[in-house]
């Protein structure tokens with residue numbers, strides 16, 4: 001059954017999804033739409049339910065309640081069509097170690113009913129993902145970062161209009177991350193809807209026009225990126241005091257941390273104008289060596305909303 005007419009439907013319609021694993025409720029009634037042509041980030045701390053939601057969208061895991069439609073095609077009732085419209089890059093690296101890279105991609109294309117007509121596209125992807133030199137290597141001979149890029153190519157063989165990437169740049173070095181994102185941005189400019197999860201919040205901030213933050217199985221926030229950043233009316237002031245000067249008592253509650261020998265103060269724009277901080281320092285006779293201001297970024301907002309650092313979440317994830 002189609003949720004909406006496929007001509008007008010959103011790229012993804014997620015309605016009232018609940019998923020239980022025994023006593024654990026991994027998703028507690030998640031509903032939102034992702035529009036066609038969006039570059040959308042799905043964020044959240046470890047265990048928030050992102051991968052579970054992606055597995056449900058892919059049709060790999062059944063929800064206890066709710067429905068998902070891809071461009072109007074229900075992922076259960078109309079599984080084949082929904083699956084054909086979707087490309088998913090999974091978080092886990094799973095494939096047959098004995099296949100050669102190019103052969104595996106051609107076989108994958110065959111699963112979607114695609115033949116030789118996609119072979120030039122496969123070679124183009126290998127080129128764009130810096131894998132051409134490995135086209136005839138067997139999968140087991142690749143590094144973790146290379147395997148992850150093969151998974152990206154595998155998800156795109158049938159040129160799906162909606163692409164979901166679950167942590168596609170985990171374990172990939174900075175230059176290759178840039179290359180991967182340049183490729184995804186180009187597909188996005190050509191009309192592909194792109195959804196990603198990442199622990200690198202600066203990636204989400206740079207690439208995505210809208211962000212959902214999942215926390216303990218519920219949507220904590222869903223907003224355009226710029227609006228989310230603008231909604232937090234505070235900034236950070238980093239002050240390096242001269243010599244062994246001490247911060248005046250009145251300013252101490254504002255300190256959130258220490259960075260490179262400088263104290264970082266969080267200033268609510270309306271309550272603590274920067275001028276007031278300088279007045280307090282001057283009155284107390286405290287000399288300053290250096291001062292910098294910093295606008296809040298997604299990492300700050302993420303911590304505020306979930307109580308976790310995304311970088312700490314990434315480190316925990318890497319350790320498990």
Ligand SMILES: Nc1ncnc2c1ncn2[C@@H]1O[C@H](COP(=O)(O)OP(=O)(O)OP(=O)(O)O)[C@@H](O)[C@H]1O
Nearest residue numbers: 021024026044045046047048049050051052053317
């Ligand atoms: N197959 C499973 N059986 C039991 N519990 C599961 C299963 N898959 C996930 N969970 C649990 O469901 C919750 C959500 O997990 P999920 O992997 O969806 O989170 P996530 O947001 O993707 O986390 P991460 O950022 O670490 O990938 C976690 O508490 C997890 O332990």
